[in-house]
Amino acid sequence: MPELPEVETTRRGVAPRVVGRRVKRLQVYDARLRWPVPADLAKRIEGRVIDRVDRRSKYLLFRFGDDTLLVHLGMTGSLRVHRKAPPRVLHDHVDLMLDDGTTLRYHDPRRFGAMLWVEGPADSHPLLRALGPEPFDASFNAEHCWNLARGRNVAVKLALMDNRMVVGVGNIYASEALFRAGIRPTARLKTISRARFGRLVEAVRAVLEEAIASGGSTLRDYVGSQGERGQFQFRHDVYARKGDPCRVCGTPIRMIRQGQRASFYCPRCQR
DNA sequence: CTTTTGACCTGACAGC
């Protein structure tokens, strides 16, 4: 689902509606997410004020003083803000009711997402501790990729989706970034030059930036904080465009399978 | 250590 642009779009939509608000009531309708929603979450969170909403990788971090509500949207999750909550529909699993009457509602058909409570510094939480650099951070650069690539035989597309190289890049944006960088998804990491990594870094940043500006990509489930669909799917160069002409050279886009995931590329533009 | 595979879960769709 949500890759970085969709999570960031959600963050930007949700934050202004919830920051400064006090949680009046937490209602868990179905606790069976990737990990169970903690049974004592209501007790911990009710009465507390949301100070800030941050994002790390694809996690949303709702800050309550020194403690954090950590939310992941998995493949099909979405978070919506309702001025007045409509009746629950299938797969609405959690409601955070705030002191001004608005409701933050978590919806997730496949339940691959997560909602956890972290006391104290969230950075040291097992889920966040080992994450690589944020794509827009200076520490994501050609040097970093080059160092990681030493002796590694994996395909570059798999490495892009591995959060040690960079976080936030999933199946859609990995294919899109590689197209823009002119690199085949199957290229072995150790064979890529420093200069090409430089181009890849810039391509990742550019595609994520444009996707955020378009409100992300909506393939099926994803919607933003007001229920709005993303628009970037109309601007994909390769993803889900198997057989369609490359926007640059007209060659039909190819689909292959890597690590049980579909990859798309232009056989002429990407070497 | 690296790399691959299976698992979690529901729904949509293609083909018989």
Added chain:
DNA sequence: TGCTGTCAGGTCAAAA
């Protein structure tokens, strides 16, 4: 109209 198989935006844990 069923039924079966495949696929879907993530990522952790175990196997090789």
